[in-house]
Structure formats: structure tokens, C-alpha cells
Amino acid sequence: MLKSADAGLAANKQLVFDMWRSIVNAGRVELADEMLQEGYIQHSPVLPTGRAAFKRIFSAVPRSTIPDLVSPPLVAMVAEGDRVVMALRDTLTDPTGEQYTSTHFNMFRIEDGRLAEHWHSLADSPGADVLPPEQGGPQPVTGIVGTGQADLLASEDPELAVRKRLAYVALRDLFVAGGEGQARDYLTKGYGEHDPNGFTGREQFGQGSLQDVIGAPLVAVVAEGNLVVLVTGRVEQHPFDAMRTYTTTRFDMFRIESGRIAEHWSGSVRPGQAPFAVGSAK
Template sequence: MTTVTPAGQRARNAALVRELYDTLYHRYRFDKAGRLFHGGYTDHDPLVEPGVLGPARRFRALADAVPGVCAGIDHLVADNDRVMLFATWTGRTRQGAEFRMHTAELYRTEDGRIAEHWNVADRAVLAGLGVTGLDGNATQPAGPRLVGPHTDTERANAELVLGAYREVFSEHRLDAADRYYHHDYRHHNMRTDQVPDGLDAFKAFFADNIAAFPDLVTSVDHIVADGDRVMVFVTWTGTLTGAWSGGGPSGLPLKMRTCDQFRIEAGKVAEHWEVVDYLALERAGLPTP
């Protein structure tokens, strides 16, 4: 009997997900993709049909609208039976326009197959493509906290990130940000390179956010940790009763989903990447990058 170590399980599941992207989203092997999914596969993306063939059918529909579209993995964190990643989807529409979409994907594996899937997509790009079925707020069921064995450092890193969302973002304690972020931390937005780095810029940015959404609250729906990396799916809720970035006050509600990856160094966030569902911001009445 072969015993699979935690590190071995993480590597095996990362390889499984990478095989999916190569097989389906790069080589278009629709006939081979089904074997990568567990018989009880569940997909929480409302645009994906139920069953093991749902992802392939959804991708075929996208490829019909964007011939030659493919997905590349930008960042990947494997954590026991879960794999979370950022992906960039590129191609050209039938009208010749450039197509570029950023998504975050979370997969749960079981018995060497993909058993469950959640995602965060920049639905504003899909709306521009004329995709229907985007009327909801893209809510997907939350998952458990860390699952399976982790090092003390990984657990401490996860608690650091959870504390930042609780204290800084939900309790609006910007004065506490120094405990969670390095002063010169770097910020990467997958859609725009205009986001400034550093803790001072961070505080100014979120001071504007809180002024625009005085009731802003965050909920961490999923979290994974591996080494110095932590990734989360987060739901942001509030009401645009103030002015921000040339928009508002609209009085409209916000329910926005993001995926955020953090690199932790010496007990604080040193680097941050994010994927944002900008359609939610647009519907709340704010301009987007």
C-alpha cells in the first residue's frame, strides 16, 4: 500500500488541475476532459450545466464566441484536496476584438479526480461579450476553513489574513493595517497596473472605499494556504451612500466577489494579487478600470 504524504497530495492535485487546463482549455480535447472529473462532480458556477460534461460544454460555448480562446494559469496554490488559481483567458471575438478575462478558480479533488468547483469571474467582460445569465450576484456556497494538515506557519498566515479582513475591512480599523501589511508591500491587480504599492496608498484607497460604503463588510468564503501563500474567496457587501472614484452616491447595494492571493513574509503581507468581479461595481454605480 502506497502512503501519500500531504506534500505528495498537493503536488498530485496541482498536476491534475494543470492537466485539465492543458487538455481542455489549451488543446481543446473535449473528448478527454470528462475523465478528469469525479462521477459526483458539482459545479457552483451558475453558467455551467450540471454533470461531468458541464465544464466542456461551457467552454465550447465560449470558444464559439471567441474562436481560439485559451486559458493560462497565472498563480496556483495547492492545499491538500483543494487547488485555487488565477487564470487569464485570451483570444479574439468573431468581430476581431481582443478578448481578455481574468478569473479565479477553486477545485476540490476526490479519489484523484476533480469533484467540485467554485469560481470568481470578471463578469463585466462576459457582459461585454453578450453572455446571458449574469443577472444574479454570482453568489456561490461557502466552504470550510483550512482542511487537512498544515504547518504552524501556514496556520499563522491564514489567521493573519482572516484577521485583516475582520479588523481592517469589516471593522474599518485602518489604524490596525500596520500589523498586517509591510509598509512597502506590493499590490497587483490582474486587470490594471494602475494600483499603487505601499501601505500609505492602501490606507488612502480604503479610506475612500469606506467613505463610499460606510456599511462595508467582508466575508471570507474560502481559504487555502501553502508555504508563504494564502488565497481566499471573499464577498464584499455594502451600500453606495457616499461618493468614490467619480461615482455615487447611488444608494444602490454592492455584493461583490473577489479572489485575493497574499505572500506572507516575516508575519506580514508583503505582496498581494487580486481578481475582481467588476460587474458588481458597475451595478452599484461606480466606474471601473
């Protein structure tokens, strides 16, 4: 998953992979000085921005031997341009006590060989002690609304451009508008759904309560090989201040096969359950 035909993309993947296993998993915060930009921008709704703040947070992780692999288990890494998306498999327990899996996503922007910006799929609301953006708190998630979104579908590789367009149109027409009647046009017969609120199989499409992203700004579209990740932003009401809002990020990853969508992953959780714990979503 770390390999790429482009040496620069492979290096960016390796940076993300090494940061996660050494700092997030093993608490080696001293390595942040060489892996993160000093002005590291944080878009998580619950974490402060800046490299110094990052080091303070992860200093709570017990120091241990750096593992060979990341935890939770790696599902995919997708790199394009200066972005890397890392998808991890999380095992969760719903309100009834049943275990199920979902996907935890992180997207990083790389600048001059260091991590410069971070978004992830944690949708938890900020606590009363989380600072506002202007005081070093989480920075707002921003993106493109309207016809300008087409600019994010461009690629020097014509095959990637086609796959981006397919994923974008499917997200718009099927997952947002609920056009399940068009499923045969977009999905393979054996379509696999990894959203815990969806159903596997093209004939079952539209019966699940997939989350709505109508009107959401498009933050990024990252494609590599047969995988395309669409990243959108949301605005939510702040739980402790009626005059404020906060932003979160949604990820939808698609695997393309023979011109149709064969699989879909998102960071959704089952209804009635709190999102991923902060400790597993850094």
C-alpha cells in the first residue's frame, strides 16, 4: 500500500505511515520536529492546531517500541499531488452491544517533506475547553461549493480524471440525491458497501440510511490507481455556544472496476452511537 509508480508519492505515503506508527502508536513525540511543519494546521473539531500542540497531545501516549505496522489496521493509502489519505479499520460497539467495523480516515497535506495540514473523519463535537480557531483551536474545514468543484476532478492522467468524475457523479446522484434507480448505471452487480448503515449488493442499494452531504463544500478529491476519495466539509452547531458553529469532514472512498463502482467506504457510525473516541482518531 506504500508503493507508488511516482517516487514522490511513495515518499509522502511513507512519511504519513512512519508518523502514525512512531508518534500516534508509540508516543515518540520528539520525532514531530522533523515530521511536521511548525505551523501544522489541524482541522479536527476537537484538537488544537500547531506542532507544539500536537506534541503536547501525543505526549500522553505511552512511549513504546515503534511497531512495524500502524494500528488500527490499514485499509488503504491513496496519494495524489501533495495529499495523502490513510484509511484505517476500526472495530466499534453499537448501543445494543453488537460489534461492527467502520473506517477511520485521515488526510494530510505535505509541504517540503513534512506534514503541514490534517483532516480526519472524527465527527465528535468540541468540548467547552476547546479553543476557537483564532486562539489556536481547530481550524475551519473549507472547500469549493458549486460549479467550481469540477476543478478538483482534473488530472494529468486521463484515466484518473474519468474515475474521479464517476465517483463524484455517483456521490451526487446516488448517495446524496438517493437516486437508487440509477444504481445499475454506476455500480457493479456485486457492489460492496462498507458503510455500517448501508447494504451490500447493487439490488439492495438505497435501502440503507447513508448520510446526506447535500450542499457540502468539496475539500479534495484524491485518486490513485482504482481508488478515489472524495472529502467534503460540514458545518454543525456548537454544543456550548449558540452563536458559534464548528466544522467536520466526511470521507467517501470508492474502488472503481471496469468503469463502475465496486466498493464504498465511509467514516459513518451506527445511529445512536458516539463517533470514534478521540484516543483512536488522532
